Amino acid sequence: MMKKRIAELLLTAMLLASFAACGEAKPDSPTVTGADPSVSVNPEAEETAAPETEEVPFEAEVYDLGGRDIVVYMSGNWAFDDFEAEEMTGEALNDARYQTNTTVCDMYDINLRTDNHGGEASGGQGAGYKAITNTNMAGSTEYAFASVGCYDVSTLAYQGHILDLNKVKNIDLEKPWWDPKANEQLSVKGRMFYTTGDIGVLDNDCTYCILFNKQVATNFGLESPYDLVRENRWTYDKFIEMADTCDADLDGDGKFTNDDAYGILIWQDSVIGMLHASGGRCATINPDGTIELTLNTEQNVDVLTTWLTDRTKSFSYFLEAGTDDASHATFTGNRCLFYTRYLRAVSWFRDLEADFGILPYPKWTAEQRDFCNTMHAYGTSYVCIPLVAADVDETGAVIEALAYYGRMYITPAYYDVNLKGKYFRDEESADMLDLIFETRFFDVGMYYQLGGYNERVITMMQQNDTDFASMYAKNEKVANKLLSKINDAFAEMGN
Numbered sequence: 001m002m003k004k005r006i007a008e009l010l011l012t013a014m015l016l017a018s019f020a021a022c023g024e025a026k027p028d029s030p031t032v033t034g035a036d037p038s039v040s041v042n043p044e045a046e047e048t049a050a051p052e053t054e055e056v057p058f059e060a061e062v063y064d065l066g067g068r069d070i071v072v073y074m075s076g077n078w079a080f081d082d083f084e085a086e087e088m089t090g091e092a093l094n095d096a097r098y099q100t101n102t103t104v105c106d107m108y109d110i111n112l113r114t115d116n117h118g119g120e121a122s123g124g125q126g127a128g129y130k131a132i133t134n135t136n137m138a139g140s141t142e143y144a145f146a147s148v149g150c151y152d153v154s155t156l157a158y159q160g161h162i163l164d165l166n167k168v169k170n171i172d173l174e175k176p177w178w179d180p181k182a183n184e185q186l187s188v189k190g191r192m193f194y195t196t197g198d199i200g201v202l203d204n205d206c207t208y209c210i211l212f213n214k215q216v217a218t219n220f221g222l223e224s225p226y227d228l229v230r231e232n233r234w235t236y237d238k239f240i241e242m243a244d245t246c247d248a249d250l251d252g253d254g255k256f257t258n259d260d261a262y263g264i265l266i267w268q269d270s271v272i273g274m275l276h277a278s279g280g281r282c283a284t285i286n287p288d289g290t291i292e293l294t295l296n297t298e299q300n301v302d303v304l305t306t307w308l309t310d311r312t313k314s315f316s317y318f319l320e321a322g323t324d325d326a327s328h329a330t331f332t333g334n335r336c337l338f339y340t341r342y343l344r345a346v347s348w349f350r351d352l353e354a355d356f357g358i359l360p361y362p363k364w365t366a367e368q369r370d371f372c373n374t375m376h377a378y379g380t381s382y383v384c385i386p387l388v389a390a391d392v393d394e395t396g397a398v399i400e401a402l403a404y405y406g407r408m409y410i411t412p413a414y415y416d417v418n419l420k421g422k423y424f425r426d427e428e429s430a431d432m433l434d435l436i437f438e439t440r441f442f443d444v445g446m447y448y449q450l451g452g453y454n455e456r457v458i459t460m461m462q463q464n465d466t467d468f469a470s471m472y473a474k475n476e477k478v479a480n481k482l483l484s485k486i487n488d489a490f491a492e493m494g495n
């Protein structure tokens with residue numbers, strides 16, 4: 001981490017030097033964090049200095065598309081408004097989207113429209129699956145491209161209904177506006193059927209994180225969690241040790257309720273977040289393109305059993321469905337140290353007086369190479385192109401441009417919105433956001449819902465069940481059966 005950060009700073013310094021030499025310093029060049037660029041040119045600067053975003057040229061073709069409509073089909077379990085902005089409103093994210101859209105529309109002479117089915121069920125054969133398979137079958141080219149819910153888009157991929165983005169002219173997934181870890185972890189024999197990156201913010205909102213209440217940390221004289229992250233001491237054991245100092249039966253009634261104090265407010269899906277944070281995956285795509293079930297490793301069993309057990313301890317407050325406001329009061333009322341959720345939660349609290357920061361999920365041990373932060377499969381949607389599509393070169397260029405300008409406008413706006421509190425700006429969390437996005441993690445085993453493990457571990461969480469081994473064994477056969485079908489389908493696509 002340290003080495004990488006210094007390398008980035010050096011690179012940034014070199015780039016800035018070369019811009020200066022050419023007399024091309026661009027005052028409006030985008031920064032990921034909005035930090036003062038003069039801070040990051042100094043390699044001696046503290047590690048907290050946020051690196052300037054590297055300037056990378058846009059290299060896709062620019063076409064004159066004669067005012068044609070480009071319709072984006074959108075679906076997924078969460079409602080979302082990526083690609084949508086009708087006018088400038090003063091709201092940072094809306095305006096960044098508007099700026100992105102108008103720039104790309106002018107550049108290509110297109111009319112960008114959406115057909116938004118966000119919030120409709122996406123369970124593998126949901127709205128997005130049906131829409132894309134139906135248009136393919138009808139030979140319709142109504143949708144230029146799509147953003148489809150995770151469970152649906154992964155089904156579309158193995159059934160051959162969407163294009164390999166690596167073969168689309170004008171899309172270059174190696175560019176920094178696309179997620180590099182997605183390339184690494186979602187490729188099947190070099191094919192990439194769907195991806196994500198700066199093109200939207202739904203994926204950001206669905207990214208798991210841990211919020212921590214700064215007042216509670218101060219009250220208990222705890223170490224700065226930001227320092228722990230920087231010093232590679234932010235581990236699962238440290239996380240639990242800190243949580244375990246903060247619980248108290250405040251009203252002395254012998255029960256733990258909304259009125260008491262806790263170490264961790266726990267969201268049920270955190271069970272998947274914790275597995276992924278340790279580097280464990282339900283399934284892994286091997287270099288030969290075959291997908292393998294990798295859930296039942298010694299370490300994964302250890303991680304899951306430990307977290308499922310810690311969830312039952314008195315420092316843990318399990319968030320029951322539908323009681324968010326009452327449960328959140330423990331966090332916003334400075335009676336809870338950590339809250340395991342996703343980045344969307346930041347927007348719920350920034351207007352409140354509670355002073356909180358953003359952290360990655362902890363490493364399982366300090367020996368683990370990287371932090372690993374996953375995205376919420378249920379809520380995320382991915383960009384894809386239907387198999388039956390017209391003018392794919394042109395569509396590819398438009399998609400590439402939306403992602404390029406998304407990096408310039410949308411991602412910085414996302415940082416601004418999520419770091420800006422009522423009374424202060426949380427600059428240290430900017431570094432954490434960088435880290436979280438850089439280390440994002442993809443697990444197709446969850447997307448394909450192999451063995452229903454994605455839901456079953458959550459049910460275990462709800463039911464205080466800690467016997468992972470039995471649950472795993474009961475569902476392994478079903479998991480492998482579906483996996484064979486998927487592997488056969490990908491194998492049939494040849495090389």
Ligand SMILES: [Ca+2]
Pocket residue numbers: 196197198199200201202203204
């Ligand atoms: Ca994004």
Ligand SMILES: [Ca+2]
Pocket residue numbers: 249250251252253254255256257259260
């Ligand atoms: Ca009590």
